[in-house]
Amino acid sequence: MTVLLWIINIILAVSFVGSGLMKISRAKENLIDAGLEWADNFSENTVKLIGAVEFLGALGLILPRSLDILPVLTPVASVCLLLVMVGAMTTHVRRHELTTQGLPALGLGVLTAASAVLGFALL
Template sequence: MNVVLWIIASLLAAAFVGAGLLKLIQPKEKLSASGLGWVDAYSPGMVKAIGALDFLGGIGLVLPAFLDIAPVLVPVAALGLVIVMIGAAVVHGRRKEWPMVVANIVLLALAAVVAWGRFGPYSFS
């Protein structure tokens, strides 16, 4: 199960780091034009903040354990991403973007598995 948790955390990290960088680097208008219509309802600063949460959460899923520096941050990051995905699912649900809601729920479930495993029976202690 430890290997499975590493694989899940690594895949989630890649997804969240990529999504976070996209939101941090691209201007809000370009994000909107590329199909992320939800950004129109938020300020540029809020979009950057969401990107920062995605990026830091993704880094937090693997880097602390990989470097063996405060590995307790791995399940904390996973729990934070669960909260971010709840918010994302609500936003996409209100916009009736059902495929995005499904994607958010899948990411939420995977992050919850990492949080459960690393807080519980497969912690780094």
């Protein structure tokens, strides 16, 4: 089960590092032009905050367990990212983007839930 947790967490970390850095480094208008139309519903600072939470959550999926420093933070990071994905799903459902952006968010949400369950089970 430890190997499965690492596989899931690496997939999630790569996804959230990329997504988070994109939201942090690009202007809101550039994100909208790149296909993230949902960003139009939020302020520039909120989009940057979401990106920062995703980036820090990705670090939390990997670093605590790999460095053996407070490994309980790994499943806590999973729960935090799950909350972000619940918010993402809510936004995509409200914007009727279920098939274009909602399904990837749902997939990441399922993986973060699995990471949290496995992470707490392996403590």
